[in-house]
Amino acid sequence: MSHTSTNDKKLLARVKRLKGQLEAVERGLENKAPCGEILNLVASVRGAVNGLTAELIEDHIREHVSNPETDSDLARAQGAADLIQVVRTYLK
Structure with a gap:
């Protein structure tokens, strides 16, 4: 099962808000x-798309x-945490 399937309600809610903004x-x-x-209005759409992308x-x-949160390889876990933070910051 895809991870988008497990969060589909939240993701679909975001898409529906985007649709309303458009x-x-x-x-x-x-x-x-x-x-x-x-x-x-367009700036709001852009922000919503960036939030969904992030x-x-x-x-x-x-x-x-x-x-x-679960990776036993501490270096890899830290690298993933750093990457997630960069994505959040970049797409803000």
Whole structure:
């Protein structure tokens, strides 16, 4: 079973929020909303996509590379923890 299957409710909730945000952008464009408003909506979408991406990458690292909480190889566990932190920081 894929790790995305175990977190599917949480991930699907994120995707549904993204869908709603994209629909807000679409409505704004259709209603000729001010460009500043559209830019703010698009920035929100970008942030949501980055959050989803970070979560998927972190889950992938924990499942397929090393889980820092359970890996008996301390160097590998620390490397995975460092990588997860970099991903979180980079995609913030």
